[in-house]
Amino acid sequence: xxxxxPPQDPKALTEWPLWEVFIRSKQGLDHKHVGSLHAADAAMAxxxxxxxxxxxxxxxxxxxxxxxxxxASNPDDAAAFFDPAADKVYRHPTFFEVPDSIKHM
Amino acid sequence: MQPDSLPTSTTLPSYSPAxxxxxxxxxxxxxxxxLVLGHRLSEWCGHGPVLEQDLALANIALDLLGETRSxxxxxxxxxxxGRTEDDLAFLRPATDYRNPLLVEQPNGDFAATIVRQFVFxxxxxxxxxxxxxxxxxxLAAIAEKSVKEAAYHxxxxxxxxxxxxxxxxxxxxxxxxxxxxxxxYADELTTPTLTEQALQTxxxxxxYATLLPAMQAHTVRVFAEATLPLPEGVVMQQGGKxxxxxxxxxxxxxxxxxxxxxxPGMTW
Numbered sequence: 001x002x003x004x005x006p007p008q009d010p011k012a013l014t015e016w017p018l019w020e021v022f023i024r025s026k027q028g029l030d031h032k033h034v035g036s037l038h039a040a041d042a043a044m045a046x047x048x049x050x051x052x053x054x055x056x057x058x059x060x061x062x063x064x065x066x067x068x069x070x071x072a073s074n075p076d077d078a079a080a081f082f083d084p085a086a087d088k089v090y091r092h093p094t095f096f097e098v099p100d101s102i103k104h105m
Numbered sequence: 106m107q108p109d110s111l112p113t114s115t116t117l118p119s120y121s122p123a124x125x126x127x128x129x130x131x132x133x134x135x136x137x138x139x140l141v142l143g144h145r146l147s148e149w150c151g152h153g154p155v156l157e158q159d160l161a162l163a164n165i166a167l168d169l170l171g172e173t174r175s176x177x178x179x180x181x182x183x184x185x186x187g188r189t190e191d192d193l194a195f196l197r198p199a200t201d202y203r204n205p206l207l208v209e210q211p212n213g214d215f216a217a218t219i220v221r222q223f224v225f226x227x228x229x230x231x232x233x234x235x236x237x238x239x240x241x242x243x244l245a246a247i248a249e250k251s252v253k254e255a256a257y258h259x260x261x262x263x264x265x266x267x268x269x270x271x272x273x274x275x276x277x278x279x280x281x282x283x284x285x286x287x288x289x290y291a292d293e294l295t296t297p298t299l300t301e302q303a304l305q306t307x308x309x310x311x312x313y314a315t316l317l318p319a320m321q322a323h324t325v326r327v328f329a330e331a332t333l334p335l336p337e338g339v340v341m342q343q344g345g346k347x348x349x350x351x352x353x354x355x356x357x358x359x360x361x362x363x364x365x366x367x368x369p370g371m372t373w
Contacts, residue, residue: 016155037157040268047261048157051164 018067019045021052023059031063039064117182118241120307127303128241129183131310133193134203134300134346136176140194141354142208142225143169144361146218154215161261165222168254175247195365199354206345207290209354216279219265220287223327226259227320228294235311244309263327270331277333284336292341295320301346 016038022031034053039045045064054062073081085091120128146166153159177190207225212218233255236248269280295313297305304310328335344350364371 038155039157043264044268047264048161050257051161052157055160055164 016040016044019049019064020067020070021045021049022063022065023049023053024061024063025058026060031061034058036067042066124303124307124309125183127300127307128244128309129180130203130300131304132176132180132183132244136173136180136193137202137204138208139169139173139176140361141202141204141357142221143167143173144357145208145210145212146222148212149218158215162218165254165258165261168251168258172247172251172254175250179243179247191365195362199350199358200348202345202350202354202358203348204345204350204354205290205293206342206351207287207294209345209351209357210287210290211353213283213286214279216269216276217283217287219262219269220280220283222258223262223266224287224291225294226255226262227323228316230255230259231316231319232311235316239309239311241309259323263323266327266333267331270328270333280331280333284333288336288339289342291339293343293346296343298346 017040018036019039020036021034023034024031037045037048037052039048042064045066046062049062049064053059143166146162146169149159149162150166151159153162173194174190177193180193181188181190207221210217210221230252233248233252237245237252239245239248266280269276271277295317297310297313301310301313305312325335345354
């Protein structure tokens, strides 16, 4: 599994790997991306996240994931990826009549 | 400084004059200890090995400073001479300071700072755990607030002892050197002075012998994981808690107290 991951830049190995940090706030239901940091492993990343990103009572739960595990869409593909959705209004459920008795829609 | 959020009692507990005097001396000793170590850690600010650890060190320094303030405020009330927390921190000479020798030792390299912190945290955490259940309400309240912080400090410094001990050849060499330099100050923490003995007799302080099993168990576990041998046959140094300090404290206080000494009563 780890062999399919992008290889680390050999120069970067003299530094700790980069990690992305996600925090769930007290009211929030989902973990939100708050930033990144360097750490040698997951345990250190967790402590660093606590020290760097929760000093002002920002959160009640932390996720960390090594940045190289995140596969991002290519900005060059943006037109092909996202533009076609712009004129597909029929994908929005706006053509239904909502009965008066239904609240909170 | 702004008043702290901890409750301040208007009526002080009624102790015998001897116990009250011992309590005052002990609260000052605890405050001196947190202040001196907090100041030492603050010297790392902007010099940490990486940004994340720079922040971790500053966080711990601020935790200790918060504890310091609550303690000096209580001491000032116990003393009842109109002195404030600032007077106690900034206007006493080194010979009046009662911190153990360990916390005034210079930062050295990162490994030395970690070893000093580990030895202190292991004592601090286990002390506060018992202190929060002792009958002096103010001291118990301060301990209850600080014990959560101390639990994290101990986790942090323990992890680093393990990483450095079981890390590279260089990191191991440095942590071993730090142990050779700093372990000699460990026993002073758990060797009660006459003041501490008086408070232990009065039931206000835990018997330090009851802290030792948990402290030793933690040290054994951490050192085993760090693959470090436990220090043996070390000749222990004492004196800080009696006001006999190493040369380092004078320099530390000169920097810490400079502004109040040069510009008495200054604020910003």
